[in-house]
Amino acid sequence: MKIKPWHQTNWDARAAGNFIGGGSGTGLLIFAALSNLAALAGPAADYRWQAGLALVLVAAGLASVFAEIGRPFRALNVFLHPHTSWMTREAMVAPFLFGSGAVAICLGGGLFSVVAALLAAGYLYCQARMIAAAKGIPAWREPRIIPLFIITGLVEGAGLSALIVAAQSGTAPRWLAAVLLVALILRRLAWKIYHETLERRGAPKKALEVLARLRGRFERYGQSLPEMLLVAALFFRSEQVWLLPLAGAAALLGGWLLKFTIVARAAYNQGFALPVVPVRGQGQGMPGVKPGWSK
Numbered sequence: 001m002k003i004k005p006w007h008q009t010n011w012d013a014r015a016a017g018n019f020i021g022g023g024s025g026t027g028l029l030i031f032a033a034l035s036n037l038a039a040l041a042g043p044a045a046d047y048r049w050q051a052g053l054a055l056v057l058v059a060a061g062l063a064s065v066f067a068e069i070g071r072p073f074r075a076l077n078v079f080l081h082p083h084t085s086w087m088t089r090e091a092m093v094a095p096f097l098f099g100s101g102a103v104a105i106c107l108g109g110g111l112f113s114v115v116a117a118l119l120a121a122g123y124l125y126c127q128a129r130m131i132a133a134a135k136g137i138p139a140w141r142e143p144r145i146i147p148l149f150i151i152t153g154l155v156e157g158a159g160l161s162a163l164i165v166a167a168q169s170g171t172a173p174r175w176l177a178a179v180l181l182v183a184l185i186l187r188r189l190a191w192k193i194y195h196e197t198l199e200r201r202g203a204p205k206k207a208l209e210v211l212a213r214l215r216g217r218f219e220r221y222g223q224s225l226p227e228m229l230l231v232a233a234l235f236f237r238s239e240q241v242w243l244l245p246l247a248g249a250a251a252l253l254g255g256w257l258l259k260f261t262i263v264a265r266a267a268y269n270q271g272f273a274l275p276v277v278p279v280r281g282q283g284q285g286m287p288g289v290k291p292g293w294s295k
Contacts, residue, residue: 004292005204005271008137014064016263020256021061022090022127023149026120027157029054029101031176033117035161036109038175047109050164051116054157055101058123062094086133090126097123124153131263138203139211139266144194149259151190155183156255159226162248172233172240177247181230184251188223191258202295204268214261222254 032050229247
């Protein structure tokens, strides 16, 4: 019998794919609307390309979850618990998200791009609440994961938007570089608070080991590298055309690495614990034990 925390097997890389596709897609849809509105004041990528890719990413994330289910037709049961399940709420937002996004693509933006962006924000929030609702996994149930996943989705969307803008028009909007830099700083803070809270409150040792291995790569290549590139892009405007998309790619891949690691690698359950160790006969019970935990 297993006593120490062991790695759960219900959510694997396919589940991580849902958070990756859903977060990147909704973030991109939000920045597609912002680019569409900013087109009145300067160059912006064509809304249709950004919104179309955004919907493809969200659909790919949902397809990953569908592929994970052993009996796919049971997926319809997800609509039965809107009062208790954030997964149900995510699924209920999805049709409206795709519908409004499709109309916005047909119209080339406009009012429906704002509606689609608002629904994308709601979808992203449902995803963040969904992973935090998994109470059996200490690395997921920490409330600080909610702002971390929301901000990560926005960073990914801004990074993708920067790549598309550069590929389409060969320009690099200064506002997008500034917004992406702010989002990266917020993600750094959210990651720091989340990781340090887990260490302070205690978590399965193996989960913390996974996050410790992630920390160096993520902070160097997913945070510091794009931040430095964006600072350079803001100072050397003539070089923005290649600095901004390069920073966007690094920020995007860093977000994907973060989500994949938390969802598919750090997913150790809490194992078994004794609040108080009993004794036979007379005497007092010993303090409780939590095998495999840092505290």
